[in-house]
Amino acid sequence: MKKFILVTGGAGYIGSIVCEILLKDGYNVIVIDDLRDGKSSALSNEVIFFEGNYGDPLILDNVFNTYSVDFIFHFAASANVPDSVKNPELYYENNFINTFKLLINMKKHEVKKIIFSSTAAVFGEPISLPIDELHPKNPINPYGYSKLMIEQMLRDFSNAYGMQFIIFRYFCAAGATLDHGESRLHETHLIPIVLDNALKKNKFINVFGDSYQTKDGTGIRDYIHVLDIAKAHILGMKYFDQNINEDFNLGTNHGFSVLEILNEAEILLNTKLNYTITEKREGDPAVLVATNKKAKEKLGWIPDYTIQDIISSSFIWRKNPKY
Ligand SMILES: NC(=O)c1ccc[n+]([C@@H]2O[C@H](COP(=O)([O-])OP(=O)(O)OC[C@H]3O[C@@H](n4cnc5c(N)ncnc54)[C@H](O)[C@@H]3O)[C@@H](O)[C@H]2O)c1
Numbered sequence: 535m536k537k538f539i540l541v542t543g544g545a546g547y548i549g550s551i552v553c554e555i556l557l558k559d560g561y562n563v564i565v566i567d568d569l570r571d572g573k574s575s576a577l578s579n580e581v582i583f584f585e586g587n588y589g590d591p592l593i594l595d596n597v598f599n600t601y602s603v604d605f606i607f608h609f610a611a612s613a614n615v616p617d618s619v620k621n622p623e624l625y626y627e628n629n630f631i632n633t634f635k636l637l638i639n640m641k642k643h644e645v646k647k648i649i650f651s652s653t654a655a656v657f658g659e660p661i662s663l664p665i666d667e668l669h670p671k672n673p674i675n676p677y678g679y680s681k682l683m684i685e686q687m688l689r690d691f692s693n694a695y696g697m698q699f700i701i702f703r704y705f706c707a708a709g710a711t712l713d714h715g716e717s718r719l720h721e722t723h724l725i726p727i728v729l730d731n732a733l734k735k736n737k738f739i740n741v742f743g744d745s746y747q748t749k750d751g752t753g754i755r756d757y758i759h760v761l762d763i764a765k766a767h768i769l770g771m772k773y774f775d776q777n778i779n780e781d782f783n784l785g786t787n788h789g790f791s792v793l794e795i796l797n798e799a800e801i802l803l804n805t806k807l808n809y810t811i812t813e814k815r816e817g818d819p820a821v822l823v824a825t826n827k828k829a830k831e832k833l834g835w836i837p838d839y840t841i842q843d844i845i846s847s848s849f850i851w852r853k854n855p856k857y
Contacts, residue, residue: 543610545572575857589632598643618677629680675817705756715851743814752792759839785824
């Protein structure tokens with residue numbers, strides 16, 4: 535019987551790039567996305583698309599009764615830290631409650647394997663760096679809490695019902711392919727905002743705070759190319775054969791401050807950027823950098839792309855986005 539991968543949030547940024555790679559590698563892909571943040575034009579004709587909520591039992595019954603789903607890649611979420619501080623209701627409902635509904639429908643249809651997109655935000659303010667998987671998890675915003683609650687739910691469902699899971703905690707996802715990239719209505723991620731400044735699509739880059747305990751006072755993040763995230767998912771599917779549930783931090787062991795990103799972009803694009811220092815944002819830790827030792831050892835995952843690759847690929851996309 536033909537096997538499928540169900541991708542929730544496949545019309546969004548990371549989901550659409552993972553779908554692109556899955557299709558290139560010959561996998562059969564189903565997407566559920568309600569297009570609240572994604573775009574239908576990000577979806578390939580080769581994908582079987584269900585427009586709607588990934589927690590909707592009617593859609594899930596329809597998908598699971600019609601297709602033999604082997605793996606679920608769960609990207610759909612509300613994923614904006616400052617917004618989650620203002621609007622926690624959305625984050626607990628869309629991330630936690632809808633994932634609960636997804637899991638009980640997986641249980642009902644005996645679909646066992648899920649790869650869950652978690653985040654560095656589950657760690658909160660780091661007490662040691664780089665952050666490994668055993669680092670204490672004390673989120674400082676509702677987004678991080680909603681994801682941590684899902685991580686715990688996966689463990690409990692696995693113990694009780696034999697569900698198998700992999701948790702990937704991405705640090706800052708960035709980069710693009712020629713066909714897919716970041717295309718949000720309201721952009722809050724640093725690299726697209728920086729590139730839009732180079733392209734004169736915005737007047738200033740807001741640098742949120744320059745008094746963090748970091749080398750230049752601005753926040754430090756670990757940027758990971760989306761194609762490396764896609765690679766981790768492909769390796770993750772093979773890892774399920776070992777029947778072990780695991781969590782992995784996906785980062786590069788190296789962080790860049792906001793000012794360093796601006797500097798890299800100025801050099802690469804041979805341009806001068808305009809920025810202004812503004813207030814720190816609530817819920818933003820000073821430094822988030824991951825060690826990827828565990829992912830290297832257990833999955834054989836090594837990131838291929840540098841910060842220069844990330845900035846250049848995003849720039850090509852933003853100059854001429856396809857949607
Ligand atoms: N972008 C990052 O830097 C980053 C970092 C860490 C973790 N993550 C996680 O990766 C995942 C994907 O992030 P992204 O940047 O691609 O976000 P995105 O907003 O571009 O994509 C999310 C997609 O999910 C869809 N969606 C949201 N709620 C839905 C629902 N209830 N039903 C159906 N579809 C729904 C949206 O329409 C969108 O297409 C998220 O789970 C996010 O928490 C992202």
